[in-house]
Amino acid sequence: MRLEAIEDQTWPRRLLPPLIALSVTVVIASGLAMLAGANPFSVLGLILQGAFGSQFAILETLNRATPLIFTGLAVAVAFRAKFWNIGAEAQLYAGALVTVVLGTGVLQWPSLALLPLLAVLAVLAGACLLLVPAVLKTRFGVDEVVTTLLFNFIFLLFISMLLEGPLKDPMGMGWPKSARLLPEARLPRMVDGLRLHWGFGLALISAGAVWIIQSRSTLGYEMRAVGLNKNAAAFAGIPVNRVLIKTALLSGGLAALAGFSEVAGVKGSLTLDLSPGFGYTGIIVAMLALLHPIGVVFAALFVAGIFVGADSMSRAAGVPTYLADIMLATALLLMVLAILLMRFRIVRG
Amino acid sequence: MEIFEILMSVSFWAAAIRIASPLILGTLGELICERAGVLNLGIEGIMVSGAFAGWMAVYSGTGLWTGVGVAMCVGMSFGLLHSVLTVPFGLSQHVVGLGVTLLATSGTYYAYRLALPEVTSPPKIEAFQPFEIPFLSDIPGIGPALFSQTPLTYLAFGLVLVVSLVLYRTPLGLAVRAAGENPAAVAAQGLSVTAIRMGAVTVGSGFMAMGGAFLTMSAFDSFFFEMVNGRGWICIALVVFGSWRPGKALLGAVLFAAFDALQIRMQQTSLGADVPYQIFLMMPYILSILALVVMSRRAEVPAALMVPFNKGER
Numbered sequence: 001m002r003l004e005a006i007e008d009q010t011w012p013r014r015l016l017p018p019l020i021a022l023s024v025t026v027v028i029a030s031g032l033a034m035l036a037g038a039n040p041f042s043v044l045g046l047i048l049q050g051a052f053g054s055q056f057a058i059l060e061t062l063n064r065a066t067p068l069i070f071t072g073l074a075v076a077v078a079f080r081a082k083f084w085n086i087g088a089e090a091q092l093y094a095g096a097l098v099t100v101v102l103g104t105g106v107l108q109w110p111s112l113a114l115l116p117l118l119a120v121l122a123v124l125a126g127a128c129l130l131l132v133p134a135v136l137k138t139r140f141g142v143d144e145v146v147t148t149l150l151f152n153f154i155f156l157l158f159i160s161m162l163l164e165g166p167l168k169d170p171m172g173m174g175w176p177k178s179a180r181l182l183p184e185a186r187l188p189r190m191v192d193g194l195r196l197h198w199g200f201g202l203a204l205i206s207a208g209a210v211w212i213i214q215s216r217s218t219l220g221y222e223m224r225a226v227g228l229n230k231n232a233a234a235f236a237g238i239p240v241n242r243v244l245i246k247t248a249l250l251s252g253g254l255a256a257l258a259g260f261s262e263v264a265g266v267k268g269s270l271t272l273d274l275s276p277g278f279g280y281t282g283i284i285v286a287m288l289a290l291l292h293p294i295g296v297v298f299a300a301l302f303v304a305g306i307f308v309g310a311d312s313m314s315r316a317a318g319v320p321t322y323l324a325d326i327m328l329a330t331a332l333l334l335m336v337l338a339i340l341l342m343r344f345r346i347v348r349g
Numbered sequence: 350m351e352i353f354e355i356l357m358s359v360s361f362w363a364a365a366i367r368i369a370s371p372l373i374l375g376t377l378g379e380l381i382c383e384r385a386g387v388l389n390l391g392i393e394g395i396m397v398s399g400a401f402a403g404w405m406a407v408y409s410g411t412g413l414w415t416g417v418g419v420a421m422c423v424g425m426s427f428g429l430l431h432s433v434l435t436v437p438f439g440l441s442q443h444v445v446g447l448g449v450t451l452l453a454t455s456g457t458y459y460a461y462r463l464a465l466p467e468v469t470s471p472p473k474i475e476a477f478q479p480f481e482i483p484f485l486s487d488i489p490g491i492g493p494a495l496f497s498q499t500p501l502t503y504l505a506f507g508l509v510l511v512v513s514l515v516l517y518r519t520p521l522g523l524a525v526r527a528a529g530e531n532p533a534a535v536a537a538q539g540l541s542v543t544a545i546r547m548g549a550v551t552v553g554s555g556f557m558a559m560g561g562a563f564l565t566m567s568a569f570d571s572f573f574f575e576m577v578n579g580r581g582w583i584c585i586a587l588v589v590f591g592s593w594r595p596g597k598a599l600l601g602a603v604l605f606a607a608f609d610a611l612q613i614r615m616q617q618t619s620l621g622a623d624v625p626y627q628i629f630l631m632m633p634y635i636l637s638i639l640a641l642v643v644m645s646r647r648a649e650v651p652a653a654l655m656v657p658f659n660k661g662e663r
Contacts, residue, residue, distance in 0.1 A: 001437055002659055003438070003439070003659060032459065035463060036463055079443075084443050086447070136638075136641075136642060140642050140645050140646060141645045141646065142638075142641045142642055142645045143589065143641070143645070145388075145390070145443065145585070146582060146585050146586045146589070146637075146638075146641060147638055147641065149579070149582045149585075150579075150582060150583075150586065150634045150637055150638055151638075153579050153582075153631075153634045154631050154634045154635060157627040157630050157631045157634075158627065158631070160627050161625045161627035161628065164625065164627075165625060280447075280451070283444075283447055284448075284451070287444055320458070320459050320462035320463065322455045322456075322458040322459040322462065323459060325451060325454070325455030325458075326452065326455045326456055326459055328451065329448050329449075329451040329452035329455060329456075330452065332444070332448045332451070333430075333434060333445065333448040333449070333452065336434070336440050336441065336444055336445065336448075337434060337438060337440065340438055340439075340440060
C-alpha cells in the first residue's frame with residue numbers, strides 16, 4: 001500500500017476520520033468496561049455526568065483543565081518547532097518550587113505585587129530548566145527527547161531532597177511537604193463562591209498570547225519554518241538555533257506556570273504528588289489540539305473531563321480509573337491516524 | 350577508600366550484572382528498531398506490559414519460560430501496533446511512541462486491577478533462581494559475579510552475540526541496517542522497506558518486553574506499579590551511548606548498572622550519612638546525560654532514523 005495526497009478534500013473526507021476515531025475509542029472503552037463487569041452505557045453516562053453533569057462537576061473539570069492548558073501549550077509551542085520537550089513535568093515542578101520558596105514568607109508583599117512576581121519568576125525558572133537540554137541540543141547535538149525525559153527524574157529527586165531538607169515544613173508532622181503559602185500568595189477565586197481560581201483565567205490569557213505570538217509575530221513564523229524544514233529555514237536566513245532556544249524558553253516558561261497555578265491556586269504547598277503527570281498529559285492535549293493554542297484549551301477541557309468523569313465513574317461502577325488513560329491513549333493514536341487520512345488516501349501497490 | 354572496597358567485592362559485580370540484564374534486553378530491542386530507522390518511544394510502556402504479562406502468566410500457572418514467551422508476545426503486539434502506525438502510515442514516531450507507552454502502561458494497570466481487584470500487596474511467584482554454570486562459577490572473583498546469575502541474564506548476554514551476528518553477518522541484518530541508512534536502496538533491491546521495518550520494530554519490542562519480564566521474574570518475584578521507573582528511557586540513551594552497536598551498548602549497560610549498584614552501596618557508607626540519598630539516586634540519570642554529551646559528537650546515527658519511507662516518493 002502507499003499513500004496518495006488528496007488535492008480537494010470533500011466534507012465527508014474531512015469529517016469522517018475524526019468521528020470514526022472517536023467512535024472507535026468509545027467502542028474500545030465500552031468493551032473494556034464490560035470486561036470489568038459493568039454496563040458500558042452506564043459507564044459512559046457516568047463519565048459524562050461526572051465531568052459535566054453538575055455545577056460542581058464542571059468546576060472540577062475546569063480546575064483540572066487549568067494545568068493541562070499550560071502544559072499543553074508548552075508542548076504545542078515546542079512541537080510546532082519540532083523541539084521535542086517531554087520534560088514539562090520537571091518544568092512544572094520548577095515553577096512550583098519558585099512559588100513556595102518565595103511565597104511562604106520571604107517576601108511579605110501585598111497580593112497584587114507578589115503574585116505577578118511569583119508568576120514571572122516561575123516562568124524564568126521553567127525556561128532556565130529547559131534551556132539546558134536546548135543548549136545541549138544546539139551546541140552538542142544531544143537528542144532532547146532523552147535529556148528532557150531524564151530531567152524529569154532528576155528534578156523530581158531534587159524536589160524530594162528539598163522537601164526532606166531545607167524546604168520541609170516543621171509543622172508537617174514528618175511528611176515531606178513544604179510550608180503553606182502566605183494568604184497573599186494564593187490566587188483568588190475568579191467569581192466569589194465558585195471554586196475556580198484565577199489560574200484558569202491566566203491559562204486562557206496564555207493561550208491567547210501564544211496564539212498571537214504564533215500567528216502574528218516574526219518569532220511565530222520562524223518557529224513554524226524551523227518545524228517544517230530546518231534546512232530550508234536556515235537557507236532562508238533564519239537563525240535556527242536561536243529560534244530553537246527561544247522556543248525552549250517559551251515552552252519551559254509555560255509549563256512552569258502550571259506549577260505556579262497548582263500551588264498558588266489549589267494546593268497551597270508543595271508535595272511530591274503535586275502533579276499526577278500533568279506534564280506528560282500535556283503531550284496528549286497538544287496533539288489532540290493539532291498543536292493549535294486555542295485548540296489546546298478545548299482539548300484540555302476534553303481530557304480533564306475524561307479524568308474527572310472517570311474518577312467519579314470509578315467510584316460508582318467499580319471500573320478502574322485507568323480506563324481514562326486507556327481512552328486518551330487510544331484517542332491520541334487514532335486521532336493522529338485520522339488526521340493523516342483526512343489528507344491522504346490509501347492506494348494499493 | 351570505601352569505594353575501593355565496594356569495587357573489589359564480588360557481590361557488587363554480581364549486582365551490576367543483574368541490574369544490567371533488563372537494560373541490555375531493552376537496549377538491544379531499541380537498537381534493532383533504530384537500526385531499521387524507527388525510534389520506538391513505546392519502550393517504557395512495553396517494558397511495563399512485559400513485566401506484568403510474564404509475571405501474571407506464571408502466577409496463573411504457566412511455566413517460567415512460557416511466561417517469558419507470553420511477555421514477548423504482548424510486547425510484540427504493542428510493537429506491531431507501533432510499526433503499523435509509524436511505518437506504512439509514516440506517522441510521527443515521537444507521538445506514536447509516547448502514545449504506545451501510555452496505552453501499554455495504562456492497559457497494564459487496568460488489567461492488573463481487573464485480575465487482582467482485592468489485593469493490597471501483589472502476590473509473589475516462584476521466580477528464576479540463580480544457575481551456577483559448572484566449573485566457570487568456581488573461578489575466583491569473576492565466577493560468582495558472572496556465572497551464578499539467573500538464566501535470563503545468560504540469555505541477555507547471549508542475545509547480544511546473536512543480534513551482532515545477525516546484524517553484521519547475514520543478509521537479513523544487512524537489509525535491516527540498510528533500511529535505516531538508505532531505504533531507497535533497499536527498495537531498489539526489490540525488498541520491502543515496510544516489511545523489514547515492521548518486522549524489526551515488532552521483534553525489538555519483544556526484546557523490550559523480555560527486559561521488563563526480567564524485573565518481575567528474575568530481579569524480583571512480584572509486580573509493582575512504577576517498577577520500570579524510567580529504565581526504558583535509559584535504554585534509549587544507552588543506544589546512543591553505544592553508537593547503535595550491540596557490543597558497545599552491552600558495555601554501556603554494564604557500566605551504567607555498575608554505577609547504579611555503586612550509588613546504592615554508597616548510600617550505606619559514611620559519605621551516605623552526610624549526603625542526601627536523592628543525590629545518589631540522581632547520579633545514574635546525570636551520568637546518562639553526560640555520556641550523551643560526550644558520545645553525541647561522534648555518534649553514527651542511522652541516516653534514515655525517524656524518516657518515513659514512502660514508495661514512489663523520491
